[in-house]
Amino acid sequence: xxxxxxxxxxxxxxxxxxxxxxxxxxxxxxxxxxxxxxxxxxxxxxxxxxxxxxxxxxxxxxxxxxxxxxxxxxxxxxxxxxxxxxxxxxxxxxxxxxxxxxxxxxxxxxxxxxxxxxxxxxxxxxxxxxxxxxxxxxxxxxxxxxxxxxxxxxxxxxxxxxxxxxxxxxxxxxxxxxxxxxxxxxxxxxxxxxxxxxxxxxxxxxxxxxxxxxxxxxxxxxxxxxxxxxxxxxxxxxxxxxxxxxxxxxxxxxxxxxxxxxxxxxxxxxxxxxxxxxxxxxxxxxxxxxxxxxxxxxxxxxxxxxxxxxxxxxxxxxxxxxxxxxxxxxxxxxxxxxxxxxxxxxxxxxxxxxxxxxxxxxxxxxxxxxxxxxxxxxxxxxxxxxxxxxxxxxxxxxxxxxxxxxxxxxxxxxxxxxxxxxxxxxxxxxxxxxxxxxxxxxxxxxxxxxxxxxxxxxxxxxxxxxxxxxxxxxxxxxxxxxxxxxxxxxxxxxxxxxxxxxxxxxxxxxxxxxxxxxxxxxxxxxxxxxxxxxxxxxxxxxxxxxxxxxxxxxxxxxxxxxxxxxxxxxxxxxxxxxxxxxxxxxxxxxxxxxxxxxxxxxxxxxxxxxxxxxxxxxxxxxxxxxxxxxxxxxxxxxxxxxxxxxxxxxxxxxxxxxxxxxxxxxxxxxxxxxxxxxxxxxxxxxxxxxxxxxxxxxxxxxxxxxxxxxxxxxxxxxxxxxxxxxxxxxxxxxxxxxxxxxxxxxxxxxxxxxx
Ligand code: ADP
Numbered sequence: 001x002x003x004x005x006x007x008x009x010x011x012x013x014x015x016x017x018x019x020x021x022x023x024x025x026x027x028x029x030x031x032x033x034x035x036x037x038x039x040x041x042x043x044x045x046x047x048x049x050x051x052x053x054x055x056x057x058x059x060x061x062x063x064x065x066x067x068x069x070x071x072x073x074x075x076x077x078x079x080x081x082x083x084x085x086x087x088x089x090x091x092x093x094x095x096x097x098x099x100x101x102x103x104x105x106x107x108x109x110x111x112x113x114x115x116x117x118x119x120x121x122x123x124x125x126x127x128x129x130x131x132x133x134x135x136x137x138x139x140x141x142x143x144x145x146x147x148x149x150x151x152x153x154x155x156x157x158x159x160x161x162x163x164x165x166x167x168x169x170x171x172x173x174x175x176x177x178x179x180x181x182x183x184x185x186x187x188x189x190x191x192x193x194x195x196x197x198x199x200x201x202x203x204x205x206x207x208x209x210x211x212x213x214x215x216x217x218x219x220x221x222x223x224x225x226x227x228x229x230x231x232x233x234x235x236x237x238x239x240x241x242x243x244x245x246x247x248x249x250x251x252x253x254x255x256x257x258x259x260x261x262x263x264x265x266x267x268x269x270x271x272x273x274x275x276x277x278x279x280x281x282x283x284x285x286x287x288x289x290x291x292x293x294x295x296x297x298x299x300x301x302x303x304x305x306x307x308x309x310x311x312x313x314x315x316x317x318x319x320x321x322x323x324x325x326x327x328x329x330x331x332x333x334x335x336x337x338x339x340x341x342x343x344x345x346x347x348x349x350x351x352x353x354x355x356x357x358x359x360x361x362x363x364x365x366x367x368x369x370x371x372x373x374x375x376x377x378x379x380x381x382x383x384x385x386x387x388x389x390x391x392x393x394x395x396x397x398x399x400x401x402x403x404x405x406x407x408x409x410x411x412x413x414x415x416x417x418x419x420x421x422x423x424x425x426x427x428x429x430x431x432x433x434x435x436x437x438x439x440x441x442x443x444x445x446x447x448x449x450x451x452x453x454x455x456x457x458x459x460x461x462x463x464x465x466x467x468x469x470x471x472x473x474x475x476x477x478x479x480x481x482x483x484x485x486x487x488x489x490x491x492x493x494x495x496x497x498x499x500x501x502x503x504x505x506x507x508x509x510x511x512x513x514x515x516x517x518x519x520x521x522x523x524x525x526x527x528x529x530x531x532x533x534x535x536x537x538x539x540x541x542x543x544x545x546x547x548x549x550x551x552x553x554x555x556x557x558x559x560x561x562x563x564x565x566x567x568x569x570x571x572x573x574x575x576x577x578x579x580x581x582x583x584x585x586x587x588x589x590x591x592x593x594x595x596x597x598x599x600x601x602x603x604x605x606x607x608x609x610x611x612x613x614x615x616x617x618x619x620x621x622x623x624x625x626x627x628x629x630x631x632x633x634x635x636x637x638x639x640x641x642x643x644x645x646x647x648x649x650x651x652x653x654x655x656x657x658x659x660x661x662x663x664x665x666x667x668x669x670x671x672x673x674x675x676x677x678x679x680x681x682x683x684x685x686x687x688x689x690x691x692x693x694x695x696x697x698x699x700x701x702x703x704x705x706x707x708x709x710x711x712x713x714x715x716x717x718x719x720x721x722x723x724x725x726x727x728x729x730x731x732x733x734x735x736x737x738x739x740x741x742x743x744x745x746x747x748x749x750x751x752x753x754x755x
Pocket of ligand 1: 303304305306307337338339340341342343344345482486487521522523526
């Protein structure tokens with residue numbers, strides 16, 4: 001009969017070739033004491049200390065050294081020395097004590113080669129396992145070297161549960177396979193770990209998210225509340241609108257759209273912008289017109305000096321307008337140089353008729369969309385200038401001044417002028433469609449007035465639609481009167497200066513007109529007067545005791561600095577080949593010197609001074625004319641072949657064009673050819689034909705004014721301009737001697753001085 005051993009269940013996988021410490025249930029104490037010193041016992045590692053070993057279980061034959069109390073009374077610790085692996089047989093329980101016979105056993109390898117392969121596999125499986133996300137903290141297997149003790153190494157690895165399994169599996173190959181499986185299991189666990197972690201985290205996030213979502217919902221709810229209030233507000237506004245039903249219906253549709261859009265979306269912003277803009281328009285708002293023409297006349301007179309014909313035309317236009325209520329009253333276009341009162345007379349009309357006034361500049365408009373607006377789906381879309389202007393005016397029947405329509409350009413984005421045509425056409429403008437608005441707006445009650453500096457750049461169809469009222473420059477006398485009656489009073493008010501503080505003498509005003517400004521209108525004059533007022537204001541602020549300040553010609557420079565222009569420059573000496581011409585430009589009349597120099601050469605002609613095509617042709621005509629009549633004037637016929645002619649018009653940077661310099665060029669040429677000086681006090685204008693005839697010119701008043709401004713005494717003008725001459729103000733006629741010419745020969749005779 002084999003020897004029976006007491007079997008003690010210990011809570012650790014212990015190993016047969018080593019000694020160590022294990023814990024067991026404290027009820028084993030007696031049995032252990034019994035065995036102590038004389039007998040070996042069998043330690044049976046199992047994670048359940050109360051389990052009885054079954055037959056075939058694996059244990060370790062050991063000698064117990066010391067018994068130590070555990071942390072609590074329920075278990076004790078024993079030190080042991082192992083004497084080899086055993087398999088239990090014939091196990092039995094007697095008096096709560098387990099006994100078993102033993103059969104010695106050991107770990108073994110059945111196929112070393114296979115075991116080795118498996119082990120390598122295990123090793124790489126382990127390396128692989130270490131790379132699995134989340135295994136970091138589970139990497140509890142520890143082995144660095146793999147050699148003869150591989151079974152131990154593996155057996156000692158893993159957590160207790162694995163260790164018990166490894167301990168019990170005697171076949172090495174099996175144990176390695178178990179190890180590999182364990183790794184798999186562990187990897188899956190790690191993965192589970194991750195997903196659990198994630199789930200935990202998600203749960204947390206969810207909580208937070210929920211919080212935010214709830215907050216958001218709250219915010220949205222309040223916003224939706226606002227939205228609904230807002231929608232309600234829109235509906236109310238629409239109901240109250242004095243607009244056609246179709247318009248109201250369209251607006252309501254847009255409001256319904258706002259309900260479908262997210263509150264903070266760009267769509268919503270667009271919709272609101274649209275609704276706000278359209279609702280702000282003065283639908284159905286009409287101011288009551290004062291159609292009393294006498295009143296209109298007196299307002300115009302009150303605000304403006306002179307301009308009699310302009311006022312007359314305006315009053316006539318108003319009369320026509322009154323008679324054909326919804327008829328085709330033409331659009332007034334005020335044309336003339338800057339600073340001449342176009343804007344201010346238009347605003348006077350508004351005042352006279354008790355209309356609102358709005359002024360928009362069309363200078364530089366090149367895109368049709370600026371007039372008609374951008375489709376509302378564009379980000380930042382806005383209505384065009386017309387609708388914006390109406391919005392500013394706040395009524396549907398204002399005076400709408402379109403400034404500088406001659407400065408409109410066209411480019412690839414369409415022709416703004418044609419859009420303007422539609423606006424100005426009484427047959428179409430009651431249904432004006434702005435791209436942004438997407439609904440018709442009635443412009444037929446608007447009194448449109450346009451302004452331009454020149455008609456040259458205005459398209460023909462647009463011109464046809466308008467009634468042109470030309471405004472010419474002011475004479476020195478008119479300017480003086482305007483200053484005395486209007487500009488000074490305005491400047492006093494603008495600068496807070498009291499009338500009793502300052503007296504500006506007429507001579508001072510005239511000096512400003514002639515020496516400090518050179519313009520057709522009165523804009524610079526107004527600026528200079530303002531400059532004086534500012535100086536006066538300062539003086540009185542600095543010294544309230546200041547006495548009346550008198551501005552005279554003599555002390556003018558103390559206010560305005562040195563004069564910009566000299567006294568009438570025509571005191572210069574008479575010269576050969578230099579003649580004063582008279583030009584008419586968009587900014588008024590001007591004098592224009594033409595210079596000719598003749599040098600020995602090969603009959604070439606040089607033209608300089610930025611001359612336009614028409615002006616170049618004038619020069620060629622003048623040369624041909626001169627050649628034609630050279631003999632008559634005593635010039636050798638070979639002269640032209642052996643000389644070069646250079647014609648220059650100074651201020652090369654300014655482009656010049658037009659036919660009216662014809663006779664001037666011819667005169668300069670003759671002066672150069674014949675070496676005769678030209679009278680510097682004469683000026684001339686007229687188109688020249690090849691036969692020497694002089695054709696009429698435009699802008700006589702402007703040109704004459706320019707001549708007076710620059711000190712010219714005598715002007716040659718075409719015979720055919722006599723009718724224009726008759727309309728000239730007396731004070732121009734009295735300052736200038738006009739000579740009417742049919743043929744340039746007369747000019748040559750009178751202007752060229754005999755040496
Ligand atoms: P435009 O529109 O022709 O360029 P503005 O109307 O701006 O010129 O006129 C410039 C200034 O000159 C304004 O202050 C205007 O009141 C004043 N002005 C022009 N002509 C007259 C006039 N005939 N009577 C009174 N003030 C005038």
